[in-house]
Amino acid sequence: MTVGKLLDRRLVEAAALLHDVDKLAAVRPEVAGLAHGAGSAEWLARHGHPELAEAIVGHPVTRLEDGAWFERWFPMASAEALVVAYSDKRAGQRLEPMAERFASWERRYPPDWRTKNALERWSPETLADIRLRAARLEARVCELADVEPREVRRLEWTGRALRYARQA
Ligand SMILES: [Fe+2]
DSSP: OOTTOOOOHHHHHHHHHHTTGGGSTTTGGGGTTSOTTHHHHHHHHHTTOGGGHHHHTTOSGGGGGOHHHHHHHHHHOOHHHHHHHHHHHHBSSSBOOHHHHHHHHHHHSTTTTTTTTOSOOOOHHHHHHHHHHHHHHHHHHHHHHTOOGGGOOOOHHHHHHHHHHHHO
């Protein structure tokens, strides 16, 4: 992958909008047993959108825990998948630096937020590895887009869409 590679913006937008669909109560039973992200990809494939799967399955922060998985995924991931995964690390209720996003997760889900219902907890060493992988993700995406992390912005239409959604 080289700097300046074109990506499918419509695919990125669709994947970004739908990446958490497996969290919906109406969807969860249909994808029971699948990991978060894989459930979204599976459900979307069943509903006619298999093209979104690759851009969605790698987005959960929990994927960054698995070093072997990351080392397979990272060099092969499409630009679309990298952007969706990175966006997930920057976008909460608002666009924020990755450090704030991680801090927000830790505040909201102490102390088992990282694994939700899993029994194990991440050690400080594992958390450090996760942050390093996230930093590599950020560096790659920003290199591809030829921007610095502080220059990343939401697309213009998202402000209108968020206002509309809040009124619904
Ligand atoms: Fe997610």
